[in-house]
Amino acid sequence: MSQDPAWLSSVPQEARAFQGRRAGVVSRVLAAAVDLVLLLVVLTCLYLGWAGLLLVTDPVRFHFPTPSRVLILIVGAVVLVGYLTESWTTIGRTYGDRVLGLRVVDRHGHRLRHGRAVLRALFCAVLPIGLLWVAVSDGRNSIQDLVLRTAVIYDWSPHSRTPPR
Amino acid sequence: MRVIPDGEVPGENHAVTENPGPRPQAADAVLALAVLGVRTGLRAGGAVARTVRPVTDVVLRPERWPSKRARELAEAGYRQRQAALEEAVRLYRKLVPIVITDALDQLDLAAVARDVVNDIDLPEIIRISTGSVASESVRDVRVQAIEADDVVARWFGRVLRPWRAA
Numbered sequence: 177m178s179q180d181p182a183w184l185s186s187v188p189q190e191a192r193a194f195q196g197r198r199a200g201v202v203s204r205v206l207a208a209a210v211d212l213v214l215l216l217v218v219l220t221c222l223y224l225g226w227a228g229l230l231l232v233t234d235p236v237r238f239h240f241p242t243p244s245r246v247l248i249l250i251v252g253a254v255v256l257v258g259y260l261t262e263s264w265t266t267i268g269r270t271y272g273d274r275v276l277g278l279r280v281v282d283r284h285g286h287r288l289r290h291g292r293a294v295l296r297a298l299f300c301a302v303l304p305i306g307l308l309w310v311a312v313s314d315g316r317n318s319i320q321d322l323v324l325r326t327a328v329i330y331d332w333s334p335h336s337r338t339p340p341r
Numbered sequence: 342m343r344v345i346p347d348g349e350v351p352g353e354n355h356a357v358t359e360n361p362g363p364r365p366q367a368a369d370a371v372l373a374l375a376v377l378g379v380r381t382g383l384r385a386g387g388a389v390a391r392t393v394r395p396v397t398d399v400v401l402r403p404e405r406w407p408s409k410r411a412r413e414l415a416e417a418g419y420r421q422r423q424a425a426l427e428e429a430v431r432l433y434r435k436l437v438p439i440v441i442t443d444a445l446d447q448l449d450l451a452a453v454a455r456d457v458v459n460d461i462d463l464p465e466i467i468r469i470s471t472g473s474v475a476s477e478s479v480r481d482v483r484v485q486a487i488e489a490d491d492v493v494a495r496w497f498g499r500v501l502r503p504w505r506a507a
Binding site for chain 2: 188190191194199200201202203206275276277311312314316330332
């Protein structure tokens with residue numbers, strides 16, 4: 177029987193060597209793209225819900241609402257920050273991270289605490305291009321990682337506390 | 342079937358054209374002989390049985406035996422046979438648990454169970470059955486993304502840190 181730790185035994189054999197390594201720019205950008213699609217779906221649902229509410233309350237004068245760009249940005253940022261914060265503090269990963277097998281951890285390899293998660297989410301919402309620093313960083317850190325001392329690692333296991341290498 | 346050509350008068354003696362078809366073969370004669378032998382044997386057996394039936398009816402049925410002593414002998418033998426059968430069943434029921442218990446005692450069931458568990462890749466089964474981990478296609482995407490990460494990192498490493506590559 178395998179001598180691997182219990183958390184690693186649920187990971188396929190061919191992927192075990194990567195577990196705990198810091199994730200590169202391709203994986204992280206793909207995960208962010210998945211999250212972006214999810215954000216757009218949520219915003220669309222909110223819009224449709226708003227339109228449905230208007231239709232129910234005043235069906236005679238109903239027309240589809242046209243929100244301003246500022247409102248869209250504010251609502252989008254709020255939803256994004258809330259989604260990222262809750263994902264990182266509860267299960268340590270967003271849906272995009274889950275698809276790509278990634279996990280966001282602090283410098284000790286533990287799940288982020290609430291304060292650090294909020295700051296990181298705000299940072300990601302304000303400066304999303306900071307993610308591209310992973311490509312040039314020697315330690316595969318984004319600007320958010322460097323400032324807040326966090327890391328994104330490969331972690332295919334549902335539950336693990338792997339310190340970043 | 343006979344074919345009558347145009348202009349021929351029916352009833353005249355001409356060469357008859359036979360249609361080709363299945364014909365008897367030598368093996369058919371052997372088969373017929375075998376069937377005949379079996380039928381004859383059955384008939385002979387029936388005749389013998391009918392002939393000896395009055396005798397066998399008496400000999401094979403003790404209740405028809407004329408001698409009372411012989412009938413009592415048969416009854417006693419019957420009772421002894423029943424008793425022996427019951428004794429055999431009792432012995433069987435007594436011995437089987439002892440044999441099985443002894444066999445189980447001699448087996449190291451813990452070692453057997455351990456070997457079986459060792460041979461089963463339980464984590465893999467759990468992983469497949471729960472579906473908590475990605476499907477094959479997602480796994481491929483992940484692996485390819487990891488490989489792409491390494492390629493990008495190597496490329497930027499060569500460009501930005503050429504002294505390290507050298």
